[in-house]
Amino acid sequence: MTVETTELSLPSRIETVAVAAAAVAEFVSRARISEDAAFGIDMAVREAVTNAVLHGNKKDESKFVDITLKSLPDAVEISVHDQGPGFNPSDVPDPTAEENILKTSGRGIFFMRSFMDEVDWLIRPQGGTTVRMLKRR
Amino acid sequence: MAELNIAERQAGDVTVLDMSGKITIGEGSVALRTAIRRLLEESKKRILLNLAGVGYIDSSGIGELVSSYTAINKDGGQLKLLNLTQKLQDLLTITKLLTVFDVYESEVEALNSFK
Numbered sequence A: 001m002t003v004e005t006t007e008l009s010l011p012s013r014i015e016t017v018a019v020a021a022a023a024v025a026e027f028v029s030r031a032r033i034s035e036d037a038a039f040g041i042d043m044a045v046r047e048a049v050t051n052a053v054l055h056g057n058k059k060d061e062s063k064f065v066d067i068t069l070k071s072l073p074d075a076v077e078i079s080v081h082d083q084g085p086g087f088n089p090s091d092v093p094d095p096t097a098e099e100n101i102l103k104t105s106g107r108g109i110f111f112m113r114s115f116m117d118e119v120d121w122l123i124r125p126q127g128g129t130t131v132r133m134l135k136r137r
Numbered sequence B: 001m002a003e004l005n006i007a008e009r010q011a012g013d014v015t016v017l018d019m020s021g022k023i024t025i026g027e028g029s030v031a032l033r034t035a036i037r038r039l040l041e042e043s044k045k046r047i048l049l050n051l052a053g054v055g056y057i058d059s060s061g062i063g064e065l066v067s068s069y070t071a072i073n074k075d076g077g078q079l080k081l082l083n084l085t086q087k088l089q090d091l092l093t094i095t096k097l098l099t100v101f102d103v104y105e106s107e108v109e110a111l112n113s114f115k
Helices: A015-031 A035-056 A108-115 B027-041 B059-074 B086-094 B107-113
Strands: A004-011 A064-071 A075-082 A118-123 A129-136 B004-011 B014-023 B046-057 B078-082 B102-104
Touching: A004 A015, A015 A035, A015 A064, A015 A075, A035 A064, A035 A075, A035 A108, A035 A129, A035 B059, A108 A118, A108 A129, A108 B059, A108 B086, B004 B027, B004 B046, B014 B027, B014 B059, B027 B059, B046 B059, B046 B086, B046 B107, B059 B078, B078 B107, B102 B107
Parallel strands: B014 B046, B046 B078, B078 B102
Antiparallel strands: A004 A064, A064 A075, A075 A129, A118 A129, B004 B014
C-alpha cells in the first residue's frame, strides 16, 4: 500500500476548524477505516486545530495552522503545526478530576488522547509546536 | 442552514429546546449560549434540552453545556437533558459529566421530574 499524504495550510480563525474537519473527513473516507475510528479522528482533529488557532496562534490571522495527513499501511497519522511558543502537556490539568469536572474548558487534549492511539507534542527549536496523532487501523 | 437549530416550546412551566445540528466551537456554541441567556432573562428557569437531533458536539460544546448548567443553577433554576445520542452519552461518560447532568430518555419522565 502506498502512503498517501495531504497537506493543508490554513489561517488562524475559528472557521478553520470546520474547513480542516471537512478535509480530514474526505481524506479519511479514502483511507478506508472504521466509522468509529473516523469519528475519533474527526473529534481529535477539531480539538487539535482549535488549540492551534486559539492557544498556539492566538487567532493571529497572519499565522497559519499547517496540517499533514498521512494514510500509512497500518494507521492514519495527523500532524497539526502552529506558530505558538509551545506548552508542557503535563501541565494541563486532568478535566475528570473532581475539582475540574464543572470547568467550562480544558477537555480538548483529553479528547485527543481518548480518541487517538498515540498523541505527542514536539516543540520546534525554530518556533512553533507540532502535535502528532496516530490512529491505528 | 445554521450549524445548530433550536426550536422552543413550552410544556407547562418547563421550556423545552428541541435542538438539531452540531454544538461546536463558534456558531453552535454561541447559539446555545444565546438561547439560554435569553430564557434566563425571561425568567424561564426550568429548561429541558432535547438533544435527539444533535449528532456532534466538541469540547467547546461540552463546555457550553456545563456553562449553561451552572448559570441556570446559580439563578435557582434547573437544566435537564433529554434524548442523548450514543456518541454524546459516551462523551459525557468519559468526562464524568453524566454524573452531573440529570439525563432522561422519556420526555414525560423528564417533565415530571421538574415537579
